[in-house]
Amino acid sequence: MEHDFDRLIERRTTNSIKWNRYGKDVLPLWVADMDFRAPPPVVEALARAVDHGIFGYEEPSATLREAVASRLERRQGWSVDPDWVVAVTGIVSAFYAAGRLLCGPGGRGPGYVIQPPVYMPFNDLERDLGLVRQDAPLERTAAGGDVGYRINWDFFSEAFGSRGARTGMFLLCDPHNPAGIAWEEPELRRMAGIALDAGSVLVSDEIHAELLLGPTRHVSVASLDPEIARRSLTLVAPSKTFNTAGLFCGFAVIPDPELRKAYRAMIERLTLHPASLALVAAEAAYSGACDGWLGELLRYLEGNRDFLRAYIRERIPRLAVSRPAATYLAWIDARGLGLDNPQRFFLDKARVALNDGEAFGAGGEGFVRLNFACPRSTLAEALERMRKAVEAL
Numbered sequence: 001m002e003h004d005f006d007r008l009i010e011r012r013t014t015n016s017i018k019w020n021r022y023g024k025d026v027l028p029l030w031v032a033d034m035d036f037r038a039p040p041p042v043v044e045a046l047a048r049a050v051d052h053g054i055f056g057y058e059e060p061s062a063t064l065r066e067a068v069a070s071r072l073e074r075r076q077g078w079s080v081d082p083d084w085v086v087a088v089t090g091i092v093s094a095f096y097a098a099g100r101l102l103c104g105p106g107g108r109g110p111g112y113v114i115q116p117p118v119y120m121p122f123n124d125l126e127r128d129l130g131l132v133r134q135d136a137p138l139e140r141t142a143a144g145g146d147v148g149y150r151i152n153w154d155f156f157s158e159a160f161g162s163r164g165a166r167t168g169m170f171l172l173c174d175p176h177n178p179a180g181i182a183w184e185e186p187e188l189r190r191m192a193g194i195a196l197d198a199g200s201v202l203v204s205d206e207i208h209a210e211l212l213l214g215p216t217r218h219v220s221v222a223s224l225d226p227e228i229a230r231r232s233l234t235l236v237a238p239s240k241t242f243n244t245a246g247l248f249c250g251f252a253v254i255p256d257p258e259l260r261k262a263y264r265a266m267i268e269r270l271t272l273h274p275a276s277l278a279l280v281a282a283e284a285a286y287s288g289a290c291d292g293w294l295g296e297l298l299r300y301l302e303g304n305r306d307f308l309r310a311y312i313r314e315r316i317p318r319l320a321v322s323r324p325a326a327t328y329l330a331w332i333d334a335r336g337l338g339l340d341n342p343q344r345f346f347l348d349k350a351r352v353a354l355n356d357g358e359a360f361g362a363g364g365e366g367f368v369r370l371n372f373a374c375p376r377s378t379l380a381e382a383l384e385r386m387r388k389a390v391e392a393l
Contacts, residue, residue, distance in 0.1 A: 003293055005036050005300040006375050021353070027382045028353040032177075032329060034243045034373035038281075039293035042242055045284035049277055058276040060087035067286040068236070068251050074288070075210065078223035086252040086264055087279070089272045090245075091207045092121050094235045094252050095171060096129065098203045101266045102168040103131045108199060109166025113159045115151070116361030117331075119177040119205070123361040132165035137362050138179065145313050147322045147333050149179045151187060160198035170195035172204040172221065175211070178331040178360055178369045180324020182212065188221040192228045201259070202232045207250070208327045210241040210294065213302045216325040222255065229255040233263065238285035240327075241294065249278035301328050304372040304379055311383045316390055328373035331357075335366035337393065343368050350389035352382045 011019040018028045037043070065082040072078045088094040103110050103125075111132040114122045126133035136159035138149040160167045172191065175182045183191075195202050202221060209218045222232040237250030254260035274282075284290070305323070308330055312321045320333040332354075334342035343356035346368065357367025372379055 003039075003296050005297065006377065007037075008375055008377070009035060009037065011035065022347065023351070026347065026351045026353050027378060027385070029371045029374065029379070029382055030353045030355045030369070032240060032371055032373075033245045034328065034371075035375060035378065036243055036297070036373065038243045039285070039290040041287065041289035041293075042244060042281050042284045045280050046277060049280045055276055058279060060085075060274070060279055061283075064279055064283045067283050068253070071286040071288075072220070072236070072253070076218065076220055076223060078220050080253055081255070084253050084255050084260065086254060086260065086267065087274050088250050088252055088267060089248045089274050090239065091205055091235045091237050091250045093248075093270075093272050094233075094250055095121075095203055095205060096125065097263065097266045097270055097272060098169060098201075098233055098252075099125045099129050099131055099171075100270075101262055102201050102203070104129065108168035108201065111161070111163065111165035111167040112169040112171055113156075113167055113195070113200070114171050114361070115156070115173065115176070117178065117357065117364035117367070118173050118360055120355075120359045120361075122171055122173065123359075125171075132163050134159045134162045134165070134167060135362055140363065142320060142333075145317065145320050147179075147320050147331055149176075149181060151191070153190070156191065157194055160194065160200065167195075167198050167200045170200045170202050172202060174204055174206055174221065175208045175218065175324075175326035177208060177327055178322075178329050178355075178357075178367075180322050180327045180329060180331065182216045182218050182326045183221075185219050185224065188219060189224055192221055192224070192232075196228065196231055200231075202228065204232060204234050206234060207237050207240050209236060211298070211301070211328060212326050213298065213305060213324060218326065222253070231256070231259075233259070238282050242281075242285040242290060244278075244281045244285065247275065247278040247281050249274040249282045251282075301373060304328070304374075304376055305330070307376060308370070308372050308379060308383065311380075316383070316387050318390055328371060330370045330372055332368050332370055333366065334368055337390065339366075342366060346386055346389060349392070350382075350385040352385050
C-alpha cells in the first residue's frame with residue numbers, strides 16, 4: 001500500500017475527544033472518527049488555505065456544489081443538479097434542522113419514525129426538540145455467532161401515525177449505524193412507499209455511504225424515483241470517509257425547490273454555516289484526488305473487520321458480532337456475559353472504551369459498538385484485553 005494505515009499516531013497531545021475522554025491507559029474504540037491521517041490532497045488544500053493567512057467569512061462556492069453533485073454522479077450514478085446542494089455544519093445539525101422544519105410547529109406532524117437500534121442522536125430528537133418518536137424496531141437475526149437485522153414490515157408500517165401523532169419525517173440511516181447494513185433497492189422502495197403514503201418526508205442520513213466493504217453497493221433512495229426525490233432530503237458528508245469530522249461540514253441534497261427554500265430558511269435561522277476551512281477540505285475530498293487513498297482505506301478496513309470477526313469467533317465465543325457491509329463499526333452482542341452494563345465492564349476490566357448499546361435505543365441493551373478504524377495493532381491489543389477480561393469473569 002502507498003499509504004501507511006498501520007502507523008501509530010499520537011493523539012493524546014491534541015484535544016481529541018476520542019483519546020482524552022478516558023484514562024491514559026484506556027484504548028478508545030468508541031466515537032466514530034478514524035486514527036488515520038486525512039488523505040494528502042485534503043491536508044495540502046488546508047495548508048494552502050492556512051498559508052494564505054486570511055480567514056474571513058466564506059460561502060459555499062458553485063465549484064463546491066458542483067463537486068458534491070459530480071461525486072454523487074460518479075460514485076452512484078445519481079444525476080444531481082448543483083443547485084439542489086445546501087451546505088450545513090454537519091449531518092446531526094442537518095437532521096435536527098429537518099426535524100424542526102418537518103415536525104415542529106407548522107410542519108407535517110410531530111412524529112418521526114426511526115429504526116432502532118440506531119445512531120444515538122436519532123433517538124434524542126424526541127428529548128431535544130419535543131417530537132414524538134415512533135419506533136419501527138429492526139428484527140434481530142442470529143446464526144453461527146453472527147449478529148444481523150432485517151426489517152419487520154408490520155412494525156415499520158404500524159410506526160407511522162403511532163403514539164397518536166401524525167408522522168412528519170421518516171429518518172433513515174443508510175448505511176445503518178450500528179448494524180452496518182447497506183439497504184438494497186427493493187427495501188428502499190418499499191420503505192419510501194410506506195413513508196410517502198403516510199404523508200411523510202424521507203430524510204436519509206447517508207454519511208457512511210462511501211465506506212463500503214467488499215462488493216457492497218450503495219443506492220441513494222432519492223435516486224430511485226422522481227416522486228421519492230420530491231419528498232426527500234439526502235444528507236451526505238466527507239467527514240467519516242475522509243476523517244474530517246472535526247471540521248464540521250455536510251450537505252443536504254434537496255431536489256424539490258419549495259422544500260429546499262424552506263430548509264435553507266431554517267438553516268439561516270439556526271445559523272448553521274460551515275467554517276471556511278471546512279469548505280476547503282470538503283472540496284478537496286470530493287474532487288476525486290483522494291480516490292486512490294480511499295480504495296486503500298477500504299481494503300484495510302475490510303481486513304480489520306475480518307480480523308475482528310475471526311478473533312471474536314475463535315477466542316471470545318461468548319460474544320457475537322455483526323458483519324458490517326459498510327461503515328467501520330462493529331455491533332457486538334455481549335448479553336452472553338450476563339452483565340448489567342458490558343460497556344462499563346470492558347472499560348473497567350479491559351481498559352477498552354466502547355459505545356454503550358443502550359444509547360442506540362430499543363434493542364441495544366446488552367450490546368456494545370466498536371470502532372475498528374485504527375491500526376491493526378491497536379485493534380489486536382484491544383481484543384486481547386477484552387479476551388482476558390471475559391476469561392477472568
